[in-house]
Amino acid sequence: MSAASKSFLKWVLGMSNGFSHATEIRVRYAETDAMQVVYHGNYLVYFENARTEMLRAMGLPYSEVERLGLYIVVVEAHAHYKKPAYYDDLLQVNAILSELPSVKLRIDYEITRKATAELLVTGYTVHTFFNKSTNRPARPLKEFIDVVQKYFH
Amino acid sequence: MSAASKSFLKWVLGMSNGFSHATEIRVRYAETDAMQVVYHGNYLVYFENARTEMLRAMGLPYSEVERLGLYIVVVEAHAHYKKPAYYDDLLQVNAILSELPSVKLRIDYEITRKATAELLVTGYTVHTFFNKSTNRPARPLKEFIDVVQKYFH
Amino acid sequence: MSAASKSFLKWVLGMSNGFSHATEIRVRYAETDAMQVVYHGNYLVYFENARTEMLRAMGLPYSEVERLGLYIVVVEAHAHYKKPAYYDDLLQVNAILSELPSVKLRIDYEITRKATAELLVTGYTVHTFFNKSTNRPARPLKEFIDVVQKYFH
Amino acid sequence: MSAASKSFLKWVLGMSNGFSHATEIRVRYAETDAMQVVYHGNYLVYFENARTEMLRAMGLPYSEVERLGLYIVVVEAHAHYKKPAYYDDLLQVNAILSELPSVKLRIDYEITRKATAELLVTGYTVHTFFNKSTNRPARPLKEFIDVVQKYFH
Numbered sequence: 370m371s372a373a374s375k376s377f378l379k380w381v382l383g384m385s386n387g388f389s390h391a392t393e394i395r396v397r398y399a400e401t402d403a404m405q406v407v408y409h410g411n412y413l414v415y416f417e418n419a420r421t422e423m424l425r426a427m428g429l430p431y432s433e434v435e436r437l438g439l440y441i442v443v444v445e446a447h448a449h450y451k452k453p454a455y456y457d458d459l460l461q462v463n464a465i466l467s468e469l470p471s472v473k474l475r476i477d478y479e480i481t482r483k484a485t486a487e488l489l490v491t492g493y494t495v496h497t498f499f500n501k502s503t504n505r506p507a508r509p510l511k512e513f514i515d516v517v518q519k520y521f522h
Numbered sequence: 523m524s525a526a527s528k529s530f531l532k533w534v535l536g537m538s539n540g541f542s543h544a545t546e547i548r549v550r551y552a553e554t555d556a557m558q559v560v561y562h563g564n565y566l567v568y569f570e571n572a573r574t575e576m577l578r579a580m581g582l583p584y585s586e587v588e589r590l591g592l593y594i595v596v597v598e599a600h601a602h603y604k605k606p607a608y609y610d611d612l613l614q615v616n617a618i619l620s621e622l623p624s625v626k627l628r629i630d631y632e633i634t635r636k637a638t639a640e641l642l643v644t645g646y647t648v649h650t651f652f653n654k655s656t657n658r659p660a661r662p663l664k665e666f667i668d669v670v671q672k673y674f675h
Numbered sequence: 676m677s678a679a680s681k682s683f684l685k686w687v688l689g690m691s692n693g694f695s696h697a698t699e700i701r702v703r704y705a706e707t708d709a710m711q712v713v714y715h716g717n718y719l720v721y722f723e724n725a726r727t728e729m730l731r732a733m734g735l736p737y738s739e740v741e742r743l744g745l746y747i748v749v750v751e752a753h754a755h756y757k758k759p760a761y762y763d764d765l766l767q768v769n770a771i772l773s774e775l776p777s778v779k780l781r782i783d784y785e786i787t788r789k790a791t792a793e794l795l796v797t798g799y800t801v802h803t804f805f806n807k808s809t810n811r812p813a814r815p816l817k818e819f820i821d822v823v824q825k826y827f828h
Numbered sequence: 829m830s831a832a833s834k835s836f837l838k839w840v841l842g843m844s845n846g847f848s849h850a851t852e853i854r855v856r857y858a859e860t861d862a863m864q865v866v867y868h869g870n871y872l873v874y875f876e877n878a879r880t881e882m883l884r885a886m887g888l889p890y891s892e893v894e895r896l897g898l899y900i901v902v903v904e905a906h907a908h909y910k911k912p913a914y915y916d917d918l919l920q921v922n923a924i925l926s927e928l929p930s931v932k933l934r935i936d937y938e939i940t941r942k943a944t945a946e947l948l949v950t951g952y953t954v955h956t957f958f959n960k961s962t963n964r965p966a967r968p969l970k971e972f973i974d975v976v977q978k979y980f981h
Contacts, residue, residue, distance in 0.1 A: 395727075397724055398723055398861050398862060399861065399869055402858065402860050402861065402862070403860035405862040405864070406862075409566065409596040410567050410858055411563070413566065414563050414705040417703060418701075431763070432763040442603075443603055444602070445602050446601050446603075448598070449598050450598065455862075457727070457737070457738040548877075551709060552714050552716055552872075552876060554708050555704050555707050556704060556707035556708070556709075556711040556761075556762050558709040558711070559709075561704065567856060571856055583916065584916070609709050610880070610890070710901070715905060716872035716876070719868065720869050723869070749868040750910075751909065752868060753904075753905070753906045754904070754906075756901075756905075
């Protein structure tokens with residue numbers, strides 16, 4: 370069972386462990402390509418958008434993380450493209466945190482077309498923490514861990 | 523041993539099976555982000571650029587593939603970020619075809635900073651073929667297979 | 676008096692002639708650059724987003740215009756950058772139609788930071804119409820003119 | 829006579845005053861949109877690319893300008909779109925410095941399709957200088973002025 374499927378299951382079952390947040394994104398012309406669909410690289414931008422809104426919904430906006438002196442950097446990104454999205458489509462992007470972050474933080478994503486509920490893209494990103502002043506790997510902030518642990522029990 | 527490592531080995535050993543092509547890319551300001559490094563999503567664009575030049579070097583430019591009536595679409599993309607690239611860095615992006623394409627086509631990538639030879643990013647993309655007029659999955663073109671098979675023996 | 680100032684005045688005075696629509700845009704990390712501000716080219720994307728929402732608010736979504744067989748293409752774009760926008764800023768982008776379109780359609784834009792009401796960027800785009808099947812310049816659609824004329828009297 | 833025409837004339841006449849530099853850019857799939865042409869906002873990125881290479885050719889790479897403590901920021905951008913560019917087109921982007929910079933620096937651009945010599949896009953950008961540490965407007969660097977003055981007599 371994939372991590373995405375597991376997290377989806379948890380989410381259906383009430384998300385006893387973890388956090389899921391849905392962000393709506395309207396496809397811009399700039400984001401399409403000559404195949405008349407969303408350019409595959411732009412889904413990583415949609416993932417970023419959903420991740421940002423998930424952190425905000427958890428009570429710790431990413432801009433606040435940076436103000437506290439940390440960068441959350443992307444060390445791995447994966448996308449699986451099932452169906453295309455088109456110009457002006459309204460997408461729902463679920464960002465799912467199903468594992469308590471340690472040195473690494475993994476977030477899963479599921480993108481659907483709102484009008485039809487079709488699943489278009491799944492994927493995940495893996496992140497580590499960097500100290501902004503030293504530019505060296507760092508432990509996650511206590512503030513970050515405190516916020517996140519509320520959703521795992 | 524990862525597919526990337528295997529393909530790298532073959533490439534060192536003379537690439538008896540497959541094809542590898544190096545493309546140089548200069549980092550634009552537009553491609554950096556507020557962390558003052560290349561935005562992670564833009565490496566998929568660099569992969570695309572290198573894939574295009576690899577196909578051209580093999581004798582079958584992608585624009586020609588489309589003229590022949592096929593789309594090569596991306597069904598999966600993966601990137602592993604090891605070190606950042608900066609504005610104005612000159613990058614070398616190796617695109618590596620190490621498996622004879624069948625229904626799927628897999629291409630691996632290795633991005634290094636030219637000045638220091640540091641390995642910055644690895645990744646791969648998986649592709650399938652679509653008929654442009656029917657918009658349905660298709661077999662790869664005979665022209666495509668003929669060109670590709672020259673590099674596998 | 677600039678066209679932007681004139682249109683602003685009309686808008687304040689009740690917009691007896693023309694139409695103005697405000698769209699909110701949240702700045703993505705992908706849209707910033709190594710100066711840690713929004714990359715100047717991305718404001719044209721924000722203009723596009725606001726133009727799309729203005730047309731939707733007028734009752735003629737651009738996707739509908741294309742379905743009716745027309746492209747509205749950009750023939751000129753201008754931006755004047757006064758102050759930077761930063762990651763995660765919530766922007767208000769006003770798209771203003773103050774002249775009844777003829778062969779050309781001109782739209783003005785004003786971007787402010789919501790939190791401070793600072794004016795960040797002004798600009799405009801000029802558009803013409805193309806027939807999608809012939810790929811030749813075309814008159815604006817009757818449907819388009821009918822919708823637009825409701826706002827000019 | 830427009831500034832672009834004047835600068836073109838000077839360039840033809842041997843560019844006794846000013847500097848012009850041609851950069852080749854290959855259109856990426858990522859840069860096209862659903863109209864199957866280059867998205868209009870991306871020409872500002874091509875302008876940036878050509879401006880960077882012009883400065884490098886003049887002997888003062890922009891990365892060096894930043895190392896010396898200055899930002900050259902964009903305060904105005906204009907583009908006039910005449911004909912579309914397509915995927916995989918090889919473009920020539922001329923960046924033209926025809927006025928000795930003072931507090932402001934203006935650069936003109938002309939983009940042609942190499943294969944046909946068709947003029948596709950013209951435009952310009954206007955820039956000012958910022959001190960990186962104080963984040964306040966600054967005079968251009970002596971190093972910058974010294975380099976630039978060699979081309980004006």
